[in-house]
Every structure is written in C-alpha cells, then in structure tokens.
Amino acid sequence: SxxxxxxxxxxxxxxxxxxxxxxxxxxxxxxxxxxxxxxxxxxxxxxxxxxxxxxxxxxxxxxxxxxxxxxxxxxxxxxxxxxxxxxxxxxxxxxxxxxxxxxxxxxxxxxxxxxxxxxxxxxxxxxxxxxxxxxxxxxxxxxxxxxxxxxxxxxxxxxxxxxxxxxxxxxxxxxLEVPNYDREDYAQQGVWVTADDGTDIPMTIAYRKDLEPDGSNPGLIYGYGSYEVSYDPWFAPINVSALQRGVVLAFAHVRGGGEMGRAWYDDGKLLKKKNTFTDFIACAKWLHSSGWVADQRLAAEGSSAGGLLMGAVANLAPDQFRAIHADVPFVDALTTILRPELPLTVGEWEEWGNPIDSPEIYEYMRSYSPTENVVEAEYPAVLATTSFNDIRVFYVEPTKWVQILRERSSNDPIARPILEQIEMAAGHGGKLGRYDRWDKQSFELAWILDQIGATE
The missing domain is CATH 2.130.10.120 (Prolyl oligopeptidase, N-terminal domain)
Known part of the structure; x- marks a missing residue:
C-alpha cells in the first residue's frame, strides 16, 4: 500500500x-x-x-x-x-x-x-x-x-x-567505463512544459552538441507516470547509440509519478489519471514546437504502466508520434481491474479505483483504457513486446490490443506496421542474462531508429 x-x-x-x-x-x-x-x-x-x-x-x-x-x-x-x-x-x-x-x-x-x-x-x-x-x-x-x-x-x-x-x-x-564515449560531445537541459490545465511539467532532454533546434532532428521520448515512481535520469549505454545518430532523447516527468512530491502522484491517479496522458502529449508537442524534433520523426517508449501511457496517447494524439514501443503494456486495464480473482487486482484498486463497486470509476477507466478507445485513424507504427510467462501484465493484453489496432487503424502495413513480439520463456522483466537483455534492447532500438529515420 x-x-x-x-x-x-x-x-x-x-x-x-x-x-x-x-x-x-x-x-x-x-x-x-x-x-x-x-x-x-x-x-x-x-x-x-x-x-x-x-x-x-x-x-x-x-x-x-x-x-x-x-x-x-x-x-x-x-x-x-x-x-x-x-x-x-x-x-x-x-x-x-x-x-x-x-x-x-x-x-x-x-x-x-x-x-x-x-x-x-x-x-x-x-x-x-x-x-x-x-x-x-x-x-x-x-x-x-x-x-x-x-x-x-x-x-x-x-x-x-x-x-x-x-x-x-x-x-x-x-x-562506469563506457568505451568510445565522450561526455563532452553531448549536452542536456531541463525544461518546463505547460500542460493543458496550466501545470508546469518538468522534462529532461539530451542531444549531441552540434545539433540545433531547426525542426529536422529525430527524437525519442520516454514516460511512465504511475505508482509514485519517479522517472529520474539514468545512464544507459544503449542510449549512446541513439545520441550518436543525432536522436534527441527526452524524459517526461509526468503526473502520476513522484518527481514533484505526493501531490504530483495524487494528481495522476484514480479520477485524475488522464493528467498523465495529457502531460505526455504536451511534452511531445513541445518537442515539435521548440524545433528540437521534426514532425513525424518522434518515437515514444514506455513499459508496464508506461505501456498504458503509450496506448492512451496513441488514441488521443496519434499524429504526434511516428512510432510507439509499448513493452509489457497494461493496455486492457479495465478488463483486468474488473477481475478480483487475479492475484494483483485488489491491491491495484488504490491506484486505479474499484470499477466493480463504483460506476464513476468504471466509466472513467472505460474512457481511457487503450483497448476500449482505439479509433479509426492512421496510427503510429507500433511495436508491442511481451512475455508468455508475465504474471503482472498477461500477454493477452497486448495481443488483444494489437489485433484491435490492426482491425481499426488505416495504417499501411509496410510503412507503419503494427507488430507484436512474445518471448516464450520470460516474465515481466524480460529474459534473464545480460546477453539476452542486450539482444532485446538492440532489436527494439533498431526498430525505433528505422521508423524515425536515424539508422546512420
């Protein structure tokens, strides 16, 4: 609790x-x-x-x-x-x-x-x-x-x-020793983005020093925004590969996390959960309007509850993103929270509410749960990754979501594919062992870089 x-x-x-x-x-x-x-x-x-x-x-x-x-x-x-x-x-x-x-x-x-x-x-x-x-x-x-x-x-x-x-x-x-990496080649800054309700949202961005905000760069934005988990900056060697290719990296510290205190968390849960999604979209729009990222060259990535965020923003603002990677995504949220016999559901009611006893919670969750709100439109390219043995977010959630996306979206299956990858021997955290993790990370990043035109 x-x-x-x-x-x-x-x-x-x-x-x-x-x-x-x-x-x-x-x-x-x-x-x-x-x-x-x-x-x-x-x-x-x-x-x-x-x-x-x-x-x-x-x-x-x-x-x-x-x-x-x-x-x-x-x-x-x-x-x-x-x-x-x-x-x-x-x-x-x-x-x-x-x-x-x-x-x-x-x-x-x-x-x-x-x-x-x-x-x-x-x-x-x-x-x-x-x-x-x-x-x-x-x-x-x-x-x-x-x-x-x-x-x-x-x-x-x-x-x-x-x-x-x-x-x-x-x-x-x-x-930590990082071969072929010189920190002086890169810069980072913290910016404040104004959300729809006037709240200032902190965001961290990093980029190669020779880049200019001229509206031509590819970008990748990360987000989570649940459980009071703060999406604090961390060093990931795999990000060096993206930075070297001129990708602008952004970390959106949206409500629902704990970055700005307990009120920040409270303003992104229960009947205020949509703030998480609109905050993230505001950050994506800022990347475009500021010139740091080109239109149709922005990818987004989130995992678990961050995968719910990915599914929600894909429905709300599909035009803001060229590609979305949703890892072990909690995209069939309403269906899962309606099943108290599942081992994790009852404890999750503190975060999302209890739609069984509260009609208000039911309708609110129904209004944002990704699988319930896929529209007939062109979506970003989507990669959903999951694991067959994931007991936190069952693989059936992204599988169901991907099928609905394929049925309702107007995507060209070659230019903007909607894909799912299921690891057959892994859990919520993916495969164990560093070589298997590197293999997974490199595949996902390669897919993103290809979609945003940053392979060189």
Whole structure:
C-alpha cells in the first residue's frame, strides 16, 4: 500500500521478545522507521502530504507524540532516512530532482545521549550535479564517517562517490567505463512544459552538441507516470547509440509519478489519471514546437504502466508520434481491474479505483483504457513486446490490443506496421542474462531508429 503502513520492531538481542508495534495502521497514515541509537527517526505524512522527519521513543506511540526535526519546504518531499552514530542521511526530492542531505548530531556520540529536537543539527545538501539522480548506498557500520552514494544522469555514467560530512570532501570511488564515449560531445537541459490545465511539467532532454533546434532532428521520448515512481535520469549505454545518430532523447516527468512530491502522484491517479496522458502529449508537442524534433520523426517508449501511457496517447494524439514501443503494456486495464480473482487486482484498486463497486470509476477507466478507445485513424507504427510467462501484465493484453489496432487503424502495413513480439520463456522483466537483455534492447532500438529515420 502507498497510503498506509504499520511497522514492528524486533529486538536483535532478544529474539523471543515480542515485537514493538510503533503505530497501528491508520487510513492515510504512511510512515517508515529508522532506529537511531536510543530513539527512532520516523518519516511520516501525518501532518503534511510530502512527509517530514520526526523523533520518537523506542516504544509504541502516536503521531501526536512524534517531534518534528526536519520539515520540507514547498516543492520538497522527504523520501527516507538512514541513521548512523554521528549523522543521518536524508533522501529528498527538491524541485523535481533527487537530493541527499546530511543531518549531523549535536556532537559526536555513541547513541547514548538523550533524544531531543536540539540533538540534530540542520541538514545540508550533499554536492551533486544538476539533472542527475543521486542515491544513498547505506553502510553496514554504525560508526562510519562517510556517506557513500551513487550518481548518474542521462549523460554521466554511473559513478560511486564517498563524501565526508566533517570535511565536505568528495572522493570518486569508481566510475562506469563506457568505451568510445565522450561526455563532452553531448549536452542536456531541463525544461518546463505547460500542460493543458496550466501545470508546469518538468522534462529532461539530451542531444549531441552540434545539433540545433531547426525542426529536422529525430527524437525519442520516454514516460511512465504511475505508482509514485519517479522517472529520474539514468545512464544507459544503449542510449549512446541513439545520441550518436543525432536522436534527441527526452524524459517526461509526468503526473502520476513522484518527481514533484505526493501531490504530483495524487494528481495522476484514480479520477485524475488522464493528467498523465495529457502531460505526455504536451511534452511531445513541445518537442515539435521548440524545433528540437521534426514532425513525424518522434518515437515514444514506455513499459508496464508506461505501456498504458503509450496506448492512451496513441488514441488521443496519434499524429504526434511516428512510432510507439509499448513493452509489457497494461493496455486492457479495465478488463483486468474488473477481475478480483487475479492475484494483483485488489491491491491495484488504490491506484486505479474499484470499477466493480463504483460506476464513476468504471466509466472513467472505460474512457481511457487503450483497448476500449482505439479509433479509426492512421496510427503510429507500433511495436508491442511481451512475455508468455508475465504474471503482472498477461500477454493477452497486448495481443488483444494489437489485433484491435490492426482491425481499426488505416495504417499501411509496410510503412507503419503494427507488430507484436512474445518471448516464450520470460516474465515481466524480460529474459534473464545480460546477453539476452542486450539482444532485446538492440532489436527494439533498431526498430525505433528505422521508423524515425536515424539508422546512420
């Protein structure tokens, strides 16, 4: 569940002792707990939707007893916390980007000092590059004096760094080696796109430095927008092949994800799910109107719930895309959510709603579920990839969708084919093993590059 939680603590020194229930489950109360010596650090949303950090005694307690020590500013979101003897590391989101902050204790201690608001000092950000994803790598030693983290971006290969809170010095421990790649050949920028309702949507774009926004470039836009999963920038070596061919890469951070906080997620779920789709279309239109991507040279890609996004935008704005790759796509959403006997359906009602009990939810889902809304028009070329043993999104969903597309679209089957590939021995994540993954990725990218005219 993403709306409620219940945490119990077990005493590692006395495994037969009954567990401590920190706080019983309450509707709408979501929290996590981090032991910090003789007290607890609790990240919770009892007072604000974007969470805060509080301290509490090691016993059962109520949110009213938790003392706040870090309250995020507007536009910030507390994600989690890891405590050590001399400091704690807070994982945050600020301005749509990931951030780490170090919160020192009042003095170097061994965890035996009294817990209180004055014990913890003001949190300060760990240095990081703009438009990058930074992730704390928890240490197993309570007495550690360093913060080890990983940082990467669309253009920066994954890099492991050690940061000393006492001196402020950072040391690169390791960087992913990428043969025949020079980061200085490429550029990236963050832009804000205005959605239909006036909301500003963040988008990250990357491109070869010699490209100009002259309306001639091919482009590839990615999106997800569900479950409060943030589509943060990451380095994928396969993207280098597209960048070298002059493809403009775009990552749309649409509502339904968690990029801008809990409200960003709430504005893209249940009866607001269509915001996810219209945000993505607005980003696609911006790529055309800004001159970064040529008309009929933009491809889109999304996986799982991102595949639902692909199916929805294909119906709503087929003219904006030359090709769409939908991987293990959740495109028969209404049919699946109407079947509570399936192992994952009931838990999904928090995200999509319960169309069995709510006529309003039923009609709303029916109005956007891809298989229910295919129109008679020319569609982008479509590649649907799935796996026979996928138990999250059954292969029958994309199979049904592809058949409906073939029946109703006016596509030339050669110029704009509608294709499906089914892996016969794989699950939701595709085949295991790096060689099989590389084979899958190279096939999908080759298909996209061919469709947008970027094979050279």
């Amino acid at each position: 993403r709306s409620t939680a219940e945490v119990r603590l077990f005493d590692a020194a006395d495994i037969e002792a009954p567990p401590i229930l920190v706080c019983g489950r309450r509707p709408g109360l979501d929290y996590t707990v981090e032991p910090a010596g003789d007290h607890l650090l609790i990240v919770h949303n009892a007072n604000r939707p974007d969470f805060e950090v509080a301290i509490a005694a090691i016993r059962g307690s109520r949110p009213e007893e938790w003392t706040p020590i870090l309250i995020p500013r507007p536009g910030e979101r507390v994600v989690g916390i890891d405590a050590y003897r001399d400091f704690a590391v807070v994982s945050m989101r600020s301005g749509g980007q990931t951030q780490l902050r170090v919160m020192p204790r009042g003095a170097a201690c061994n965890g035996a000092v009294a817990a209180g608001p004055t014990e913890w000092r003001q949190a300060t950000p760990v240095p990081s590059e703009d438009l990058a994803t930074i992730m704390h790598l928890p240490q197993s030693h309570w007495q550690t004096g360093e913060v080890v983290y990983m940082v990467e971006s669309v253009l920066t290969p994954r890099t492991w760094v050690s940061y000393c809170p006492h001196t402020g010095e950072s040391t690169v421990l390791k960087r």
